[in-house]
Amino acid sequence: MAERSSSDASPTGDPLIAQSEEAEIDARRAARAANLFDVRRLIGGLFLIYGVILTILGAGESDASIAKSADININLYSGIGMLVLAALFLAWAFLRPLSGALDEPGEDDRSVTGAPAPAGADAAAQPGSKTGSRRAGSNRGRAGGKRDPGT
Amino acid sequence: MNIRLNTNFVDYAILAIYFVAVLGIGFAAKRYIKTSLDYFLSGRSLPAWITGLAFISANLGALEILGMAANGAQFGTYTLHYYWIGAVPAMVFLGIVMMPFYYGSKVRSVPEYLRLRFNKPTHLFNAISFAVATVLIAGVNLYALALVLKLMLGWPILLGIVVAAAVVLGYITLGGLSSAIYNEVLQFFVILAALIPLTIVGLHKVGGWSGLQDKVNAKSKADLFHTWTGTGVGHVANPLGASWIPIVLGLGFVLSFGYWTTNFAEVQRALSAKSLSAARRTPLIGAFPKALIPAVTIIPGLIALAIIPGLGGKGANMDYNNAIPLLMNQFLPNGMLGVALAGLLAAFMAGVAANVSAFNTVVTYDIWEPYIRSGRDDDYYLRFGRIATFTGILIGIGTALIASGYSNIMDYIQLLFSFFNAPLFATFIIGMFWRRMTPWAGLAGLVAGTAGAAAAHYASTGGLIDLGSDQAAAFWGAMVAFGADAIVTVVVSMFTQPKPIEELQGLVYGMANTADALSHEEEAWYRKPSVLAIGVLAMVVVLSFFFI
Numbered sequence: 001m002a003e004r005s006s007s008d009a010s011p012t013g014d015p016l017i018a019q020s021e022e023a024e025i026d027a028r029r030a031a032r033a034a035n036l037f038d039v040r041r042l043i044g045g046l047f048l049i050y051g052v053i054l055t056i057l058g059a060g061e062s063d064a065s066i067a068k069s070a071d072i073n074i075n076l077y078s079g080i081g082m083l084v085l086a087a088l089f090l091a092w093a094f095l096r097p098l099s100g101a102l103d104e105p106g107e108d109d110r111s112v113t114g115a116p117a118p119a120g121a122d123a124a125a126q127p128g129s130k131t132g133s134r135r136a137g138s139n140r141g142r143a144g145g146k147r148d149p150g151t
Numbered sequence: 152m153n154i155r156l157n158t159n160f161v162d163y164a165i166l167a168i169y170f171v172a173v174l175g176i177g178f179a180a181k182r183y184i185k186t187s188l189d190y191f192l193s194g195r196s197l198p199a200w201i202t203g204l205a206f207i208s209a210n211l212g213a214l215e216i217l218g219m220a221a222n223g224a225q226f227g228t229y230t231l232h233y234y235w236i237g238a239v240p241a242m243v244f245l246g247i248v249m250m251p252f253y254y255g256s257k258v259r260s261v262p263e264y265l266r267l268r269f270n271k272p273t274h275l276f277n278a279i280s281f282a283v284a285t286v287l288i289a290g291v292n293l294y295a296l297a298l299v300l301k302l303m304l305g306w307p308i309l310l311g312i313v314v315a316a317a318v319v320l321g322y323i324t325l326g327g328l329s330s331a332i333y334n335e336v337l338q339f340f341v342i343l344a345a346l347i348p349l350t351i352v353g354l355h356k357v358g359g360w361s362g363l364q365d366k367v368n369a370k371s372k373a374d375l376f377h378t379w380t381g382t383g384v385g386h387v388a389n390p391l392g393a394s395w396i397p398i399v400l401g402l403g404f405v406l407s408f409g410y411w412t413t414n415f416a417e418v419q420r421a422l423s424a425k426s427l428s429a430a431r432r433t434p435l436i437g438a439f440p441k442a443l444i445p446a447v448t449i450i451p452g453l454i455a456l457a458i459i460p461g462l463g464g465k466g467a468n469m470d471y472n473n474a475i476p477l478l479m480n481q482f483l484p485n486g487m488l489g490v491a492l493a494g495l496l497a498a499f500m501a502g503v504a505a506n507v508s509a510f511n512t513v514v515t516y517d518i519w520e521p522y523i524r525s526g527r528d529d530d531y532y533l534r535f536g537r538i539a540t541f542t543g544i545l546i547g548i549g550t551a552l553i554a555s556g557y558s559n560i561m562d563y564i565q566l567l568f569s570f571f572n573a574p575l576f577a578t579f580i581i582g583m584f585w586r587r588m589t590p591w592a593g594l595a596g597l598v599a600g601t602a603g604a605a606a607a608h609y610a611s612t613g614g615l616i617d618l619g620s621d622q623a624a625a626f627w628g629a630m631v632a633f634g635a636d637a638i639v640t641v642v643v644s645m646f647t648q649p650k651p652i653e654e655l656q657g658l659v660y661g662m663a664n665t666a667d668a669l670s671h672e673e674e675a676w677y678r679k680p681s682v683l684a685i686g687v688l689a690m691v692v693v694l695s696f697f698f699i
Contacts, residue, residue, distance in 0.1 A: 039201060039333050043340055046172050050165065050344070050490060057161065057486040065484040070356035075486040078348045085340070 038097075044089035047082045054079030156303045156480055162489030169341065169493040173322055173500075176333050180326025197329075199429035199678075201336055203436025206420040208335035210238075210441070211342065212502025213495050214295050214564065216448055221471035223445075223452020224462060226390040227367070227375020228698050230449045235691045236403040238441050241411035242434040243684045249412050250421060252583055254430040255664035256657040259422070260509075261415040262517040268582050268650075268658045269593030271521070276597055277575065278517035281415060282510055284571045286543055289506035290550025291564055296499035297551070302468065303476055303492070312551050315496070319503045320544045323511075324537050328423060331508045335420075338497040339440075345487075345494030346447035349475070352482045353454035363450070366457035375453065378698045393623035401626025405633040409572030413579055416509040428678065435683035442691050451478055507547065511539040569608070573629040574600020577636035584660045588640060589647040596640035603635030604628055 058076025066073050156162075197205075222230040258264045262281060266274035297311030306314075322330045357363045367375055373390040374380055380389060391398070411417060411434070421433035455462055455474035459481070463471050479491050515536045524531075578596045582588050607628040610616050657664040676682055 039336050042172065042176065042333065043337060046168070046337065047340070047344070049168055053161065053165065054486050054490070057484075061484065069352045069482045069484055069487075072352055072355055074348050074352050074482075075484055078344070078487055078490070081348075082344060085344075 038093050040089045040093035044086045044093060047086035047089070051079050051082035051086055054082060155305060156476075156488060156492070157485070158304065158488060158492070159485045161485050162492060165486070165489030166493050166496070169497060170318060172337065173318065173334050173497075176337075177322030177325035177330045180322075180330040180333070197332065197423050197425060197429075199424055199432040199436055201332065202420050202424045202429065202433040204339050204440070205332040205335040206417060206433050207437035207440050207444075208339040208501050209416055209420055209505035210437075211339065211444065211498060212292060212505070213299070213498035214292060214502055216342065216346070216495075216498055217295075217299075217472050217475055219445070219448040220452040220455070220474045223449035224456040224471045224474050225452075227371070227373070227453060228378050228449065229375070229389055229391045230452070231378050231445055231695075231698060232391070232398055232402060234441060234445050235695055236398065237407040238411065239438050239687060239691050240403065241407040242438040242441065243688060244408060245412045245418070245421075246431045246433065246435040246438075246680055247684050249579075249583065250431045250434070251427065251663035252658060253418060254422060254424070254427045257664075259516045260513050261413055261418050262513055264658070265578075265582075265593060266517075266521070268655070270590035273578075273590065273593035273597065274517065275522065276594055278513050280571060280601070282513050282518065284567050285416060285506040285510040285513070286546050287550050287554075287567060288564060289503050289510065289543065289547040291554045292499055292502035292506070293547055294551035294554040296496065296503070299476065299495065299499070302473070303480075312548055315500060315503065316544050316548050319500050319507065320541060323504055323508055324540050327536070328419070328508050328512075331504045332420065332423065334497075334504065335501050338494075338501045341490070342494040342498045343447065345491035346451070346475075348487055349478055349482065349491060350447050350450050350454075353451055353458075353478055356482070357454055357457050363453055363457055367453055370456060376698070378695070391622050393626060397623050397626035397630070401623075401628075401630045405573050405576060405629040406568065406626065408580075409574075409576035409629065409633075410568060413572060413575045415513060416505045419509050419512060428680070431680040432678065432683060435680055435687060438683075438687040439690070442687060442694065451475055454478065503544075503547065507540060507543045510543045511536050514539045514543070569625055569628045569632060570601055570604045573604060573632035574636040577633045578640060581637060581640050582659070585644075586652065586655060586659050587644055587649050589644045589649045591647045592640045592643040595643040596636040599639035600632045600636030604632035607631040 054075045056079075058073050058079050061073050061075055065075075219230060219233065222233070253261070253264060256264065256267060258267065260278075262274055262278040265277050293312050293315055294308075296315045297306075297308045300306040300311035300315075301308055322334060326333075354360065354363065357366050364376055375390065379395070393401075417434075421430045424430040424433050452471075452474050455478050459469075459474075459477055461469050462474065462477070463469065468477075475495075479488060483491055515532055519535055519539070520527075520532060524535075574597055577600055578593055581596070582593060607624075611624045611628065656662050
């Protein structure tokens with residue numbers, strides 16, 4: 001397992017300072033990562049755009065085009081289907097956000113003064129841990145951590 | 152028939168939006184990657200539904216989609232054997248039986264397991280042959296993508312190869328495995344968004360399922376709607392040209408278990424899961440879509456056979472492989488056409504990316520770190536991984552140009568798999584269940600298995616023996632490779648020294664490291680691997696009854 005201890009990155013060489021600075025960065029990083037990396041938002045966003053484009057195209061579809069696809073207005077129906085899919089993913093992502101724990105006020109303080117950041121993959125496996133090493137923090141952001149959205 | 156698509160600016164806009172999303176994921180991922188484990192295994196952090204969909208997407212490359220639609224047109228529902236016999240049981244086996252050894256022993260790659268279980272020569276032999284095979288397959292995917300771009304959009308082959316390689320290079324170099332996996336999940340939905348409407352329109356056109364049967368039966372001499380008719384030994388009379396023995400043992404056991412359980416491009420997705428339980432669920436979750444995907448690959452193949460005159464004949468572009476592009480051309484209006492194009496290109500890039508991300512991991516962790524430059528800090532290997540990715544894609548472009556010299560791409564891939572995966576599975580299964588198997592038997596078995604596959608291949612193509620159709624020959628070849636590996640493994644084990652039992656902790660049956668399997672995640676019944684396994688097997692058995 002490749003693990004970086006917190007002191008690696010310290011310009012001052014003081015592991016405690018490095019740790020708290022890092023924890024602060026981690027909390028912000030994790031919160032941003034949670035949003036950026038939520039694949040449910042990516043899927044929802046992409047299909048929202050596609051759904052809008054196809055629905056508009058389908059609404060103004062010519063008879064010749066509809067005849068081409070076996071008399072089904074496939075742009076319209078696919079567009080509506082994609083909008084439904086997008087709504088499901090976005091609802092899932094916003095009702096059970098990955099960064100739920102991270103959005104709570106005072107989270108940063110707790111991160112700074114918290115216990116030494118648990119390093120490595122073990123931290124990601126601890127559902128209750130609020131702090132984390134860089135990796136554990138961004139892991140939770142990406143993966144869901146405590147509020148695992150999926151199976 | 153002209154296959155050139157009637158694209159307009161809307162289709163290109165839809166395509167462009169997809170590429171922006173894909174590269175955006177890469178840039179976002181780059182900012183959060185700090186260690187080599189992040190880069191190569193996503194920091195072992197992903198939830199099971201993501202790794203499960205990525206697991207199936209790594210397999211759902213465009214070659215697979217176009218190839219299975221082609222098989223659907225050629226063999227009808229016999230193609231279901233590739234899914235329900237040739238994939239689902241092996242995926243269940245990987246999740247239930249083998250994953251505790253892979254994930255529990257904390258190996259970072261499949262070859263690394265061989266180093267722990269056997270010895271360094273076995274490890275190096277496997278790492279090198281795997282690296283060569285993956286880069287060849289990545290090249291084949293690039294070439295096939297360029298072919299499709301040429302057919303459908305009129306792009307020159309070389310331009311298509313370079314553009315596709317640049318996009319894949321962009322998002323993997325930036326974001327590593329996370330980026331590849333997130334794109335695979337996205338790709339999974341886009342390709343389904345393309346195939347489902349295509350299938351619905353096609354089925355409507357031919358008059359539904361019964362209309363499809365009537366039209367296909369009127370056209371085809373063979374019965375394409377039953378899966379076991381004419382598979383008796385000695386009187387084979389089915390389009391696949393194989394009896395039940397090579398179907399069940401060759402395809403269902405050796406080829407399929409070899410591919411799904413030892414191919415690192417697949418297993419890597421499960422290793423990036425956040426816990427052993429999530430890792431075990433990865434292939435099981437992937438098995439559900441795998442069991443249902445034939446509805447959008449085989450059915451379009453049959454539709455193409457029913458309504459496109461001359462499919463599979465000698466006419467220009469009438470190859471079975473073009474079944475889906477031909478249907479797209481015929482049915483999809485601008486708009487859906489762009490989505491279908493984005494889905495196909497995404498599927499091709501997923502095929503390239505899956506292999507390249509497995510390649511860079513194996514080259515870094517299994518060749519460079521242990522044998523060439525050991526003991527450097529993690530940043531060094533992270534940088535090296537990015538260089539390996541770049542080099543892998545460059546070699547991929549080179550092998551793509553080699554592949555352009557071969558006429559039948561699928562044969563080439565089947566050949567690579569039978570040489571490589573079939574013997575590997577024998578070594579794994581014996582090594583996991585028989586503690587007495589010795590380190591040197593590992594190496595000897597792999598070499599013998601590869602030699603056996605080569606012998607069967609050349610004996611068959613050279614006309615020395617007749618194994619039936621190409622498919623049957625591939626199934627038999629895999630069985631020969633497996634048998635040769637198994638026999639040599641057992642014999643060499645008898646004459647060499649086994650590893651001390653304490654060195655096998657976590658690596659062999661009965662000694663798996665399953666401590667963290669008892670985590671909180673196991674509480675919900677629907678997350679139990681056993682429930683998922685029984686569920687997917689039951690589903691496949693029930694579905695099979697409709698096609699007996």
